[in-house]
Amino acid sequence: MRTRLLILGSTGSIGTQALDVVAHVNRMHEAGASPIGFDVVGLAAGRNAELLGAQARQFGVRDVACVGDAGSKDGADGGRACDSGALAGLRREGVRVRDGADAAAALVREVECDVVLAAIVGIAGLSSTLEAVERGRTVALANKETLVAGGELVTTACARTGAKLLPVDSEHAALFQALLAATRDPGLAPPMNLEGRTGEGACGLDRVTLTASGGPFRTWSKEQIARATPQEALNHPTWRMGAKVTIDSASLMNKGLEVIEAHWLFGLSAERIGVLVHPQSIVHAMAHLRDGSVVMACAKPDMRTPIQQALTWPMCLDGCGRTLGAADLSRLEFSPPDLERFPCLGLAYRALTMGGGAGAVLNAANEEAVGAFLKGADGRGANGSPRFGEIAELVSAALDRAAGANVGAGTLEEIDAADRLGREVVREMLGVRAR
Numbered sequence: 001m002r003t004r005l006l007i008l009g010s011t012g013s014i015g016t017q018a019l020d021v022v023a024h025v026n027r028m029h030e031a032g033a034s035p036i037g038f039d040v041v042g043l044a045a046g047r048n049a050e051l052l053g054a055q056a057r058q059f060g061v062r063d064v065a066c067v068g069d070a071g072s073k074d075g076a077d078g079g080r081a082c083d084s085g086a087l088a089g090l091r092r093e094g095v096r097v098r099d100g101a102d103a104a105a106a107l108v109r110e111v112e113c114d115v116v117l118a119a120i121v122g123i124a125g126l127s128s129t130l131e132a133v134e135r136g137r138t139v140a141l142a143n144k145e146t147l148v149a150g151g152e153l154v155t156t157a158c159a160r161t162g163a164k165l166l167p168v169d170s171e172h173a174a175l176f177q178a179l180l181a182a183t184r185d186p187g188l189a190p191p192m193n194l195e196g197r198t199g200e201g202a203c204g205l206d207r208v209t210l211t212a213s214g215g216p217f218r219t220w221s222k223e224q225i226a227r228a229t230p231q232e233a234l235n236h237p238t239w240r241m242g243a244k245v246t247i248d249s250a251s252l253m254n255k256g257l258e259v260i261e262a263h264w265l266f267g268l269s270a271e272r273i274g275v276l277v278h279p280q281s282i283v284h285a286m287a288h289l290r291d292g293s294v295v296m297a298c299a300k301p302d303m304r305t306p307i308q309q310a311l312t313w314p315m316c317l318d319g320c321g322r323t324l325g326a327a328d329l330s331r332l333e334f335s336p337p338d339l340e341r342f343p344c345l346g347l348a349y350r351a352l353t354m355g356g357g358a359g360a361v362l363n364a365a366n367e368e369a370v371g372a373f374l375k376g377a378d379g380r381g382a383n384g385s386p387r388f389g390e391i392a393e394l395v396s397a398a399l400d401r402a403a404g405a406n407v408g409a410g411t412l413e414e415i416d417a418a419d420r421l422g423r424e425v426v427r428e429m430l431g432v433r434a435r
Contacts, residue, residue, distance in 0.1 A: 003115055004041045005038045005113060005117065006116045007019070007040065008108075008119055008128050008129075009118070009121065010044060010055055011045040011046065012045075012119055012120075013240070013241055013245075015043075015117070017304050017307055019059065021311060021320060022040060022311075025038060025311075034318075036312060040061050041062075041063065042065070042111040043055055043065070044064065044104040045064075045066055046066075046068065049066050049090070052086075056095055057093075063107060064096070065099065065106065066098075067082075067100070068081040068101075087099060102127070105127045107128070108137075109135075115138045116129070116137050116140070117142065117311065118139055118140065118143045119142040119168070121242060122367055123363060125143035126149060126154075129141070130150065130157065133161060133163040134161060135161070135163075138166060140311055141165045141166065141310075144257045144258060144260075145363050147265065148362065149359055149415055151261075151359065152409050158191050164190065165191050166309075168310045169261065170301070171262075172265055173306030173309050173310065174284030174285035174299065175208055175210065177285075178286060178287040178296065178297040179295075182205055182289055189313075190266060194266050195267045195272070206272070207268075207274060208266070208272065208273055208286065209275065209286040210262060210273065210285055211284055212254075212255040212337065213236075213249070213278065214252075214278075215236060215237070215250040216237055216250055217232075217250055222341045225342075226387060226390075227388070228388040229388075230374050233246070234246050234247065237279070248366070251342060256346075257348060257363070260352050263352055275337050277336070277337050280328075282299070284299060300323065303321075347395050347399060350399060354402070356406070356408050357408050357414060359409065360415050361401075364398070365395045365399075365425060368394075369390075369391045369395060373386050373387075384430050394425070394429055394430075395422075398421070398426060402422070405421060
């Protein structure tokens with residue numbers, strides 16, 4: 001059996017590791033050790049056309065898209081375009097190349113596939129993911145901003161088309177595994193509605209917990225965190241990720257975005273989604289049952305494991321990620337998050353409670369603030385860039401504005417309007433500072 005796979009965001013951290021998984025599964029398939037293999041039928045990248053071309057040649061891909069930074073709305077990229085020379089070289093080799101802001105969505109519309117891995121960072125990934133859902137594709141979802149900003153729109157479309165959203169985030173992938181064990185229902189697949197689920201399959205689920213490593217500032221004081229430089233914020237102790245995700249992990253905004261994502265994937269209210277700081281990054285999620293027992297999902301901090309789980313679902317094959325051993329379980333620490341030092345997590349809960357377009361506003365303001373922070377050479381607020389501690393202040397101001405603006409999120413137009421509002425608030429505030 002061959003699975004036709006399309007990868008959006010192939011040159012990023014998730015995309016390159018996904019291709020490692022593809023190569024691993026295909027080797028097993030050729031050796032008769034796996035019932036499935038992958039045909040990579042399409043690749044989409046940001047601006048790294050050279051790596052995109054190398055990937056297309058390695059996997060025999062004939063359809064690609066290069067979005068360029070203009071396709072990303074976050075402030076970190078600077079609007080740089082794809083390398084036109086590299087794209088011309090691909091075209092000479094007979095590869096069908098799409099470029100421009102709509103290129104990834106066009107790739108999804110025009111190339112037949114079974115599974116779409118959605119790994120374009122930021123709100124830029126929403127339109128192409130929605131295209132896949134509208135066509136009833138199975139989506140391996142690594143782009144959390146899609147559900148943070150457009151959860152209502154995307155899950156409504158899933159209900160209409162039957163599309164599945166298989167989580168690639170390590171925490172949500174682990175929570176999916178824990179919920180399958182807790183509910184004893186192998187037919188479950190996100191998006192699901194556990195809040196309203198009744199009967200034998202509900203199996204007494206009480207609440208769930210996502211874990212956070214705590215990032216590089218787990219033991220820092222509030223004053224130290226406020227003055228952190230981009231270099232310090234990018235020095236994550238456990239994971240190696242792209243710059244935007246790493247900064248979000250340092251502020252715990254990444255965990256806040258994951259709380260909102262969990263709400264849309266599993267249909268649970270904010271009150272039933274908790275967070276614990278767990279620096280070892282071994283336990284990724286927990287399902288708490290009403291009888292007092294807890295189902296934990298554990299794994300080494302290696303993204304290839306959740307990527308493979310999503311791409312090969314509902315099968316479980318020999319993995320290419322690092323294997324968890326008994327010694328890894330000898331010391332596990334958990335503590336509640338400190339919202340005084342890490343206010344971004346609390347802001348995400350606030351946005352989820354507000355509903356409507358608040359998630360899109362939160363996401364946009366955070367993208368804009370993080371982009372501006374990364375542009376500051378020393379993180380000390382030079383040239384109008386925010387200090388690390390001011391990221392939360394900027395996002396909070398955007399949510400304040402949203403509270404009086406009645407923003408919605410039921411259509412792409414409403415999401416775009418909420419996104420613009422969040423960015424405008426941050427730009428206004430940073431503009432005042434620069435003057």
